[in-house]
Amino acid sequence: MAFAVHRPESMEAVIAALDGTASVAVSGGTLAIRAINEGKSFPLAIVSLRRAGLAGIAQDDGMIEIGAATPIAELVRPDLAFLDGVIASFGAPAVRNMATLGGNLFAPQPYGDFGVALLALDASLAIAGPSGKRRLPLSKFYETGLASNEIVTGIRFAPPAPGTWRWLKATRRALNSAAVIAVAAIIETDRSGTISAVRIALGGVDSHPVRSPVAEAGLLGQVLDSASATKAGEAAATFHPCFTDTYASAWYRRRVLPVFMRRALLGTPLETMP
Amino acid sequence: MKSSYVSFTLNGEEKELLIEPGRRLVDVLREQCGATGTKNGCGQGSCGACTVHIDGVAMLSCLLPAELVDGSEIVTIEGVVRNRVLHxxxxxxxxxxxxxxxxxxxxxxxxxxxxxxxxxxxxxxxxxxxxxxxxxxxxxxxxxxxxxxxxxxxxxxxxxxxxxx
Known part of the structure; x- marks a missing residue:
């Protein structure tokens, strides 16, 4: 166990407490404390984000800004109803009460479903550290990570237009199960059914949640139907490395990706799935 | 590596306890409060055996350093019994x-x-x-x-x- 547990009451105090020692920032604790319990992490100090004023949900200029330390369970609200499917497929109730949106960005694959959803939303992060505050696109965050002693303080995105959001996760069990494949997408079609804008993010295919440029390129300008969605999924299955873990083999992930891409994009109700 | 005092309400009873840094709530409940109804299962948040209510919300006591529940109201399985009558x-x-x-x-x-x-x-x-x-x-x-x-x-x-x- 750690030698000290700090409970700073402001963002600035969090940054100061993180400085210098082998400390770890802990938000909900479902990843960081678990790692300590398992003997995989040995921080000298735990710096809790619980009291630092980093929780809460605000709207301005049509954008939604969510504090990094906001528990997943608090995302269940009418103005975020499009996220209900992500929340329902995420962990179990007690984990959702503890785990936070910011913390989930640090979850190793095949966890981190909100990273997948937020990539499709083209979210950006508010980051604070010893040298001040900055903003970083989530896609960049997965490439560069954070500098020493920096923390994510908030997540910002535009809510999807009605009817454009898609989320589907292939799992081993119906509930509380990590992603075999997770598909998040925003897809807009014009009057003729041609795809005019599309963002697709995937979980279960790489070392972190990723956008799928090949799937997006394959769909743009096409008519959204079973054939085009499956083809985009096949392109993604070839392009992304996929991986083998206790949930599924890389072969299986590549095999089901086109199927779940099609089901995600067409919004096929579960009961009628082929 | 100093211990610190943590106070909380456990099943309606005020507690003030000297806690080693980072000690898990499940261990504090079981070993310092004698509330052994709460079980220490996986230590990973996977099994739910350590579920308690913190300020009315179900949480996993194996993933909570006890310092973080300072000032909270905690209810464990012992606290759902009222006047020796089972829930x-x-x-x-x-x-x-x-x-x-x-x-x-x-x-x-x-x-x-x-x-x-x-x-x-x-x-x-x-x-x-x-x-x-x-x-x-x-x-x-x-x-x-x-x-x-x-x-x-x-x-x-x-x-x-x-x-x-």
Whole structure:
């Protein structure tokens, strides 16, 4: 166990407490404390984000800004109803009460479903550290990570237009199960059914949640139907490395990706799935 | 590496305890408070055996350094018994044989109570979802689901008991 547990009451105090020692920032604790319990992490100090004023949900200029330390369970609200499917497929109730949106960005694959959803939303992060505050696109965050002693303080995105959001996760069990494949997408079609804008993010295919440029390129300008969605999924299955873990083999992930891409994009109700 | 004082309410009783840095709430409850109903299962947040209510919210006490619950109101399985009378959920678990080895039972009941506290007449699917983070290796879950539905039915017939629970 750690030698000290700090409970700073402001963002600035969090940054100061993180400085210098082998400390770890802990938000909900479902990843960081678990790692300590398992003997995989040995921080000298735990710096809790619980009291630092980093929780809460605000709207301005049509954008939604969510504090990094906001528990997943608090995302269940009418103005975020499009996220209900992500929340329902995420962990179990007690984990959702503890785990936070910011913390989930640090979850190793095949966890981190909100990273997948937020990539499709083209979210950006508010980051604070010893040298001040900055903003970083989530896609960049997965490439560069954070500098020493920096923390994510908030997540910002535009809510999807009605009817454009898609989320589907292939799992081993119906509930509380990590992603075999997770598909998040925003897809807009014009009057003729041609795809005019599309963002697709995937979980279960790489070392972190990723956008799928090949799937997006394959769909743009096409008519959204079973054939085009499956083809985009096949392109993604070839392009992304996929991986083998206790949930599924890389072969299986590549095999089901086109199927779940099609089901995600067409919004096929579960009961009628082929 | 200094210990610190942490105070919280445990099942209605004020506690002030000297805590080693980062000691897990589950260990504090079991070893410093004698509240051994809460079980230490996986230490990963995967099994739900250590579920307790912190300020009315179900959380996993193996993932909480005790310093972080300073000032909180904690309810454990010991706290659902009132005046030596078992909670409706506990009676239902007995009646439905929803307990075998019993290791998961405290966590199951705390997870089920969190559900009934906000949804007194849940659907079967809602019960399954509420218990999805609680692992039982004996019963096969069906008696547990039946017990929670039976407890909800009992509460529906006894509105006074529901208010007191």
């Amino acid at each position: 409706v959920l506990q009676e239902a678990f007995l009646a439905q044989a929803a307990t075998q080895c019993g290791f998961c039972t405290a966590g199951m009941i705390m997870a089920a109570k969190a559900l009934l506290d906000c949804d007194p007449s849940p659907s079967r699917q809602a019960v399954i979802e509420a218990l999805s983070g609680n692992v039982c290796r004996c019963t096969g879950y069906e008696p547990i689901i039946a017990a929670v539905l039976a407890a909800a039915a009992t509460l529906a017939k006894r509105p006074a008991a529901a208010a007191a629970a």
